[in-house]
Amino acid sequence: MAIDAATVRKVARLARIAEPEEKLEPLARELSAILSWIEQLGEVDTDGVEPMTTAIHTPLPMRDDVVTEGGDPSRVLGNAPKSKDNFFVVPKVVE
């Protein structure tokens, strides 16, 4: 299915990636070409087939719900673009 510039704008917004207006058309063409190649999956009969989400056959293991490490804010914040008093500093989210 071909997708248009408006759809690219919407998807880019959902993905939180700023795409300039002039790139929407070329991206729509590129993504449409990829999606039309993917369309061939429609040929496969998948009636009654269980979706495969993992290649692991064993159930996910449970572990004890205990703290194993922590209490080291300087390591946690070491890569932060902005921090203050052992907190991450982020843009204001409420007025």
Place this chain on the structure above:
Amino acid sequence: MSDLTSLTLKAALDGMAAKSFSAVELTQAHVEAVEAAKALNAFSFPTPDKALEMARASDERRAKGQTGRLEGAPLGIKDLFATEGVQSAAASKILATFRPPYESTVTANLWRDGAVMLGKLNMDEFAMGSSNETSAYGPVVNPWRAEGGNAKLTPGGSSGGSASAVAAELCLGATATDTGGSIRQPAAFTGTVGIKPTYGRCSRWGVVAFASSLDQAGPMARTVEDSAILLTSMCGHDPKDSTSLPVETPDFASFVGKSVKGLRVGIPREYRVDGMPPEIEKLWEQGIAWLKEAGCEIVDVSLPHTKYALPAYYIIAPAEASSNLARYDGMRYGLRVEGQNLTDTYEKTRAEGFGNEVKRRILIGTYVLSAGYYDAYYLKALKVRRRIADDFDQAFEKVDALLTPTAPSAAFALGDKSDDPVAMYLNDIFTVTVNLAGLPGMSVPAGLDANGLPLGLQLIGRALDEGTLFSLGGAIEKAADFKAKPKKWW
């Protein structure tokens, strides 16, 4: 000292055990080789001081009689692995300044066994690419050149730095990762050995996530035995990765050299694709003949859903990537580009920090997971994935392993396919099925094409049966007697 860099990993370990040379001497030779090979752009962040410090510590351990399985062996580490205190950027601008406060389990296992880190290896950004051209550090160059030509060729991707560094003898071996063929295709393009183990063999903890249900780490090396030694160290159950399998790791090297007599090897007819170069077809026939001579029984098998593997992969992998890469929001680590409000900051940070291929895949992933398209694309792809895995299950009722070409061509020139995403994706046509089914796959160098460029054969095994692949890979290696090396121009 150049003879020290041309040793196999096994010979280097034996040489240090026999006190013929020290870990410091071996490491110094490799540090110099890395320094002299800047034209290959294989290392994105060499760590010569750390390497020599680790080598000194290794020599001290050896003097005290404490020797690990990889004691003193200098290795390269793909930039996708978190290495404590050392830049780990996944070849992306968004992580350019990231220095992890922790070590990935796979690299921690290597250091536990005594290995030495030469530095971080260049790769496609977030492991998304088949030619290494999506790296924020620029493309890696293949040490191989076509006879009589000097065009720069791709080493393949995404583990192109690993492949180039191993082929050019800058390290004895390297870590790599494989989501759709990123170990095996570069191995084929550079005349090296690469194995992606069964999903769950290697812990994914501390490996930057691309598509979590497909990502697996594995080694690249110059011989089958070397890759077996490395894989044995890399594997092992890790409670920090819930998909890490609670199984024992065999000594994989013990399978190399074992007789393959009586093994049944399947030849999947669907891998004979249109437009495959006759040389690859011929090499495949040659591989079949070698295994027959070694006593294998060759069986014709069918994997009917093979052609749907790539399109299914290009829904599943971007879908998982769009979710995994949501964490790069400029708040806790990595790049932040300040905007007018929170959303604007997110959007500007991600627009500035991600390259074009990564953005393309995030957009596709977001689209196929969005309301109204989820069933038609994502769910459909997961059902096709099941069909592909079922094909393998049926084939493995009749055979012990499968033999196929690794890639549909030899290494191509940098820039050749960068304008056509789908043409680039087709590089993984023979490798991607294995990731979808979670099976082990290995590429072994088997010959040269008419231009003198290496070609590889792929072996695919049952889940957790890497041992059979090491035996068969060893048999092909012995029969092919692949001794060619790239002529040094760098």
